[in-house]
Amino acid sequence: MTEQDRPQYQQLLARKVEVVNVGLEGFVKDLRDCDIGVVHVDWKPSAGGDPQMAALLAKLGV
Amino acid sequence: MNVVVLNEVRKGFYLDSVALMRLSREVAGSPGVIEAALMMGTPSNAAIMRNAGLLEEGTAVKGNDLVIAVKAESEAAAREALDSAIKSLDKPKTQGEAQAAWRPHSIAAAVKAKPEINLALISVPGEFAAAEARKALNRGLHVLMFSDNVSLEDELSLKQQARAAGLLMMGPDCGTAVIGGAPLAFANKLTRGRIGIIGASGTGTQEVSCLISEAGAGISHAIGVGGRDLKKDIGGITTLMAIDAFDADPETDHVVLISKPPHPDVAKSVLERIGRSRKSYTVCFIGASEVEVPPNARFSPTLKGAAELALGHKQIGADFDANAVASRLLRNGRGGIEGLFAGGTLCAEAQVILAAAGRKVASNAAIPGALKLGVEPSGGRDRLIDLGDDEYTRGRPHPMIDPSVRDDALRAALRTAISR
Numbered sequence: 001m002t003e004q005d006r007p008q009y010q011q012l013l014a015r016k017v018e019v020v021n022v023g024l025e026g027f028v029k030d031l032r033d034c035d036i037g038v039v040h041v042d043w044k045p046s047a048g049g050d051p052q053m054a055a056l057l058a059k060l061g062v
Numbered sequence: 063m064n065v066v067v068l069n070e071v072r073k074g075f076y077l078d079s080v081a082l083m084r085l086s087r088e089v090a091g092s093p094g095v096i097e098a099a100l101m102m103g104t105p106s107n108a109a110i111m112r113n114a115g116l117l118e119e120g121t122a123v124k125g126n127d128l129v130i131a132v133k134a135e136s137e138a139a140a141r142e143a144l145d146s147a148i149k150s151l152d153k154p155k156t157q158g159e160a161q162a163a164w165r166p167h168s169i170a171a172a173v174k175a176k177p178e179i180n181l182a183l184i185s186v187p188g189e190f191a192a193a194e195a196r197k198a199l200n201r202g203l204h205v206l207m208f209s210d211n212v213s214l215e216d217e218l219s220l221k222q223q224a225r226a227a228g229l230l231m232m233g234p235d236c237g238t239a240v241i242g243g244a245p246l247a248f249a250n251k252l253t254r255g256r257i258g259i260i261g262a263s264g265t266g267t268q269e270v271s272c273l274i275s276e277a278g279a280g281i282s283h284a285i286g287v288g289g290r291d292l293k294k295d296i297g298g299i300t301t302l303m304a305i306d307a308f309d310a311d312p313e314t315d316h317v318v319l320i321s322k323p324p325h326p327d328v329a330k331s332v333l334e335r336i337g338r339s340r341k342s343y344t345v346c347f348i349g350a351s352e353v354e355v356p357p358n359a360r361f362s363p364t365l366k367g368a369a370e371l372a373l374g375h376k377q378i379g380a381d382f383d384a385n386a387v388a389s390r391l392l393r394n395g396r397g398g399i400e401g402l403f404a405g406g407t408l409c410a411e412a413q414v415i416l417a418a419a420g421r422k423v424a425s426n427a428a429i430p431g432a433l434k435l436g437v438e439p440s441g442g443r444d445r446l447i448d449l450g451d452d453e454y455t456r457g458r459p460h461p462m463i464d465p466s467v468r469d470d471a472l473r474a475a476l477r478t479a480i481s482r
Contacts, residue, residue: 007228009303010310012204013283015180017244020172022194023185023208024078027247036244039172039179042165043186043194044076049125051104051189055216058193061200 065096065133068140069118070148072128076102077151079187079459082128087466089147094139095132100147103127104189106211106456125189169197183246184233185209191234192216199223199231206286207233208247210460211452214295217288221299230307231300236286237264237405237462240271246286248462255280257372258314258341260304262287262321265405265450266348266365270318273369273378282314289406292324298332305335316342318372320365322410323350323430333359344371348410349429364411384419388444398422400475401446402468404461409448416444426451447471 019038021028031038047053077085082100089098099116101107103123111117116131123129130147134140166172173179182198184191188211195205199220207220212234224231232239232246238261239246243254250268252275261267261284271281285307287300301319308317317339324332324347336343337356345361346368347353353361362368370378388399399416403409406427413429424433427448435445449461449468461467 006310008202009204009224009228009230010307012180012230013242013307013311013313015242017181017241017246018176018179019181019183019244019246020169020176020179020198020203021183021185022169022198023183024080026080027183027185027208030245030249034243034245037176037178039176040163040165041169041172042167044074044167045102045104045126045187045190046193049103049127051125051193054125054190054193055196058196058200 064136066135066137066140067116067118067131067133068137068144069116069121069132070130070144071103071121071123072130072151073124074126075128075151076126077128078185080463083459083464085147085150088150089130089132089143092134092139092143092146094135095143096135097133098143098147099129099131101129101131102187103129104187106189107187110456125187169194169201169203173201173203180204181206181241181244181246183208185247188212188234192220195220195231195234196223199227199229202227202229204230205232206236206239206246207231207288208236209233210235211456214290214293217290218296218299221291221296225299225303230285230303232286233288235264235290236288237460238267238284239286240281240284242283250275253278253280254282256282256313256315258282258308258311258317259284260287260301260308260317260319261285262289262291262301263348263405263407266320266346266407266411269365269408269411270320270346270369270372273366274318274372277369277373277376277378279373282311283308289322292321292328292332294325294327296328298324298328301332302335305332305339308341309339314341316344316372318344318346318368320346320348320368320407322407323347329353344368348407349414363414365407366411382415384416384421388421397479398442399444399446400479401444402471402475403446403448403450404465404468405450406448409446412446416446426453 022041028040086100104125132140132143181204185208188209191209198205221231238248285304291300343359355361360371413423422443424443425446426435428434
């Protein structure tokens with residue numbers, strides 16, 4: 001099996017990690033200090049803060 | 063005393079739990095304040111505040127509202143503390159923050175602008191974490207979910223979705239991982255090397271990786287799988303995928319697998335898979351009695367033992383004599399050892415070591431053979447408390463982030479010890 005044919009999770013360890021950080025902002029600094037690309041999301045609870053509605057919207061791909 | 067409770071609700075205002083903790087402490091330290099909380103108004107947080115008598119009668123909150131709640135000895139003290147909290151919230155951002163990097167409002171916007179993103183690190187409140195993880199998986203990202211208090215049903219469905227898409231779902235409740243030198247969540251400064259780690263325990267992964275690194279060897283990658291991955295309900299989905307990933311990794315020679323004792327069916331399938339691996343393994347099921355492992359693996363019931371095996375039987379540190387420590391520390395031999403831990407794995411390892419020394423142990427996170435605290439009287443036993451357990455972390459950060467829960471327990475333990 002060539003590298004390209006492997007499922008993505010088997011290629012993860014050989015690739016450069018690029019991160020989207022959603023939540024605690026403190027995690028961003030450690031990544032930047034190690035020269036890892038990271039984008040921090042200015043996150044707010046979706047669906048007006050209703051967890052059940054947020055879960056439903058995510059399932060629907062919204 | 064005339065106790066006064068005042069609330070301020072900021073609609074649609076979000077701050078992460080660390081920022082909230084800092085502000086909460088500031089407000090709680092104001093003169094005349096008995097108790098204070100700054101929390102997002104999620105249903106579970108609202109229940110915590112209501113039970114603590116911190117919500118005024120008739121205050122309605124939603125998950126995207128920031129709630130400031132102050133309980134004080136007088137109206138004036140409550141008002142002053144509340145005003146100071148509001149002032150801190152409204153303080154204009156410093157120039158540095160204002161000039162900080164671009165911040166998208168969603169995972170979708172981030173990935174659209176930077177298609178090279180391949181992993182989402184998620185640490186939002188547990189009630190919203192599964193929804194964010196689903197959005198990340200839908201966009202082809204691997205996920206590390208630091209958040210806890212996520213249901214087992216959500217965990218299973220996210221891991222099944224990830225597996226079907228060929229993606230790695232690390233967590234929920236995954237405290238740390240190191241992928242290709244990228245420190246994810248609580249990572250330590252480590253030497254790079256050829257030993258890989260698969261950890262169903264963040265503190266276990268940290269402990270073993272640091273011991274190996276300090277002993278002069280190094281870590282290739284550490285994959286976290288979440289504390290429940292090897293339970294029967296989940297079936298080791300991420301652990302089995304992590305074994306595949308290490309098999310395909312030319313940078314790794316040896317792998318350490320760390321977990322509490324798994325469900326027997328899951329242990330069987332994981333050990334069978336290890337037996338087919340091209341790599342050699344150290345299997346550390348903390349607190350398990352002798353485990354039969356395949357010829358390419360060795361077993362250790364402790365983290366330190368696992369690190370020593372991974373290093374080729376190199377001894378780390380001096381032996382710890384629990385009974386000698388107890389007789390030196392306990393006055394007239396009365397009472398027992400009190401252990402306060404910010405992580406279940408270190409708490410479990412301590413129970414293994416004390417039990418092996420013939421001591422009687424009780425814990426809120428009891429290993430097989432130890433007494434479960436709160437069920438029966440634990441008098442005379444060593445008491446080991448995991449302050450990172452769900453009962454201590456609902457509505458507040460893990461003690462690794464906010465050690466004040468441990469400080470309070472330490473003060474209480476010292477008071478008890480002195481009064482003996």
